Amino acid sequence: MKKYWHLFKVQLINSLAYPGExxxxSLVIFPFMWIFYQLWKVTFAANGSTEINGLTFPMTLWYLMIAETIELSRPRLANTISEAVKDGSIAYTLNKPYNFLLYHFSTSMGETIFRALVNALLGSALVWWLVGAPPSLLGWPLTLLTMLGAWTLNFCLSAFIGLAAFIVEDTSAFQWIYQKMAFILGGLLIPLDFYPEWLQAIAKALPFASMTYGPARLFVSPTIPAFLSTLAMQAIWILVLAILLTITYRRNISHLALNGG
Amino acid sequence: MSSIKFILAIWKTNLQAAMEYRASFLTQTIGMMLNNTMYFIIWVVFFDRFKDVRGWGLSDMYVTFGVSASAFGLVALFFGNAFNLGDIITKGRLDYYLSLPRPVLMHALASRSVSSGMGDFLYGILSFIASGIFTWDAMLRFSLATLSGAVVFASFLIIVQSLAFWIGNSSNLSGLATNAMITFAIYPITIFDNSAKIILFTIIPAALMGAVPASFARAFTWQTLAQLLLGASLLLIIAVNIFHTGLKLYESGSAIQTEI
Structure with a gap:
């Protein structure tokens, strides 16, 4: 496992090579948070109450900040694999003495950490200025831990799409659909609490809610039972997806045809 | 006249290139339509719960989203290089267009077609039909509104991408501006206060890509027609002038050979 740790560290350092970039x-979080601020300010005012389904206006903004940080920080792994298949450069990864999936896991996690940090810093600065301090300090560590689970889940699902490139080459349509599933069923633009109950039930049973809603909701309402329940859901989905991913990789590798390299 | 013939010939070539990979073209088109449908579900959920935002309801969202998506799709289909003009400038790839006796900007923009744009364009029409205000004269207004929105969006892209003439690699800035433009265009304009609206009509003219064309598609008024035509013409003139001013500063290591 040492080599994967080194791969992670190299990618982590690489991501700091161009701080300006x-x-x-990460500046894109500003227009997103500003528009959420406008939308939810008007919506709460029109609703005539300070709280909707357990969330106040500041809590909603902090929830959306964490949700956006998770979304904006996740690496576009499916795209990376798809491009590597198209230009043939995947050959250089496959013939190295490491596991293809673990290699991508290490590098994508290395790519994510600082990107998330900068997104969270910029997003927090804006939201703090707009609606005041975050609800609770306990939210920070609990959210941080579940964010790691969220990115691992994202890795599994993105790698699935990436592996489809071994057969279909261009995976952009799958990526768009995955992103929108994460938007809707993860509660990225609207907290799941505002959904109809039947849709909440479906969303919470799927991995997308553990990727976005779980960590973001913990940030505004941090409780140990909610933390354990999010972790448990993440662990179950990671286990199921990791098994499926390994099987899919072994099957798809036999279909791979390289165009160049 | 020769310019029109030339651009028609480029579009024809782009279409032939896309048809060479029909399966990919269809996948991109259907995939994008599905993608937009799924995104719109969020608004259906929102308006199911909150009914309206200062008088702005789901039907308004269908029209606004429809106009914006179709306008975006037209730009992607017919002027696909508008999205990476900055990259063309910084990598010295304008050499190729400069070496030919044709309008540089138009040639560069039209030389690429993004297949998924067809999905956006068609989805926009379906979204408009789903709004419940469809009549044939409304469809005519929708078409004019979409064209005007496309001119606004293309002009905005030319302006932000042309910054590469002055600041070099501007991909972050242009990406940020493009994201802001699209995001603001598809949100209800009623959520913004007056100072925000000034920004949406000037620095990031998203209102001229979403809310104003949508308002025109819903009901004809001379005022919105004037806003549409004036806004689109003015932005286009500014964009072309900025590009040509920047072009005087253009330098490259000669990429003619590699382009040909």
């Missing part, structure tokens, strides 16, 4: 890419 790192910050520049």
């Amino acid at each position: 790192l910050i520049g890419r």
Whole structure:
């Protein structure tokens, strides 16, 4: 496992090589948070109450900040694999003495950490200025731990789509659909608490809620039972997806045809 | 006249290139339509719970989203390089277009077609039909509104991508501006206060890509027609002028050979 730890560290350092680019890419959180602020300010005012389904206006904004941080920080792994298949450069990864999936897991986690940190710093600064301090300090560590689970889940699902490139090459349509599933069923733009109950039940049973809603909701309402329940859901889905991913990789590798390299 | 013939010939070539990979073209088109449908579900959920936002309801969202998606799709289909003009400038790939006796900007923009744009364009029409206000004269207004929204969006892209002439690699800034433009265009304009609206009509003219064309598609008024035409023409003139001013500063290591 040592080599994967080194791969992780190399990617982590690489991601700091261009700090200007790192910050520049994260600035996109500003327009998103600003528009959420406008939308939910008007919606709460129209609703005539300070709380909707357990969330106040500041809690909603902090929830959305964490949700956006998770979404904006996740690496576009499916795209990376798809491009590597198209230009043939995947050959250089496959013939190295490491596991293809663990290699991508290490590098994608290395790519994510600082990107998330910068997104969270910029997003927090704006939201703090707009609606005040975050609800609870306990939320920070609990959210951080579940964010790691969220990115692992994202890795599993993105790697699935990436592996489809071994057969279909262009996976952009799958990526769009995956992103939108994460938007809707993860509660990225609207907290799941505002959904109809039947849709909440479906969303919470799927991995997308553990990727976005779970960590973001913990940030605004941190409780140990909620933390354990999010962790448990993440662990179950990671286990199921990791098994399926390994099987799929072994099957798809036999279909791979390289165009160049 | 020769410019029109030339651009028609480029579009024809782009279409032939796309048809060479029909399965990919269809996958991109259907995939994008599905993608937009799924995104719109969020608004259906939102308006199911909150009914309206300062008088702005689901039907308004269908029209706004429809106009914006179709306008985006037209730009992607017919002027696909508008999204990476900055990259073309910084990598010195304008050499190729400069070496030919044709309008540089138009040639560069039209030289690429993004297949998924067809999905956006068609989805926009379906979204408009789903709004419940469909009549044939409304469809005519929708078409004009979409064209005007496309001119606004293309002009905005030309302006932000042309910044590469002055600041070099501007991909982060142009990506940020493009994201902001699209995001603001598809949100209800009623959520913004007056100072925010000033921004949405000037620095990031998202209102001229979403809310104003949508309002025109819903009901004809001379005022919205004037806003549409004036806004689109003015932005196009500014964009073309900024590009040509920047072009005077253009330098490259000659990429003519590699392009040909």
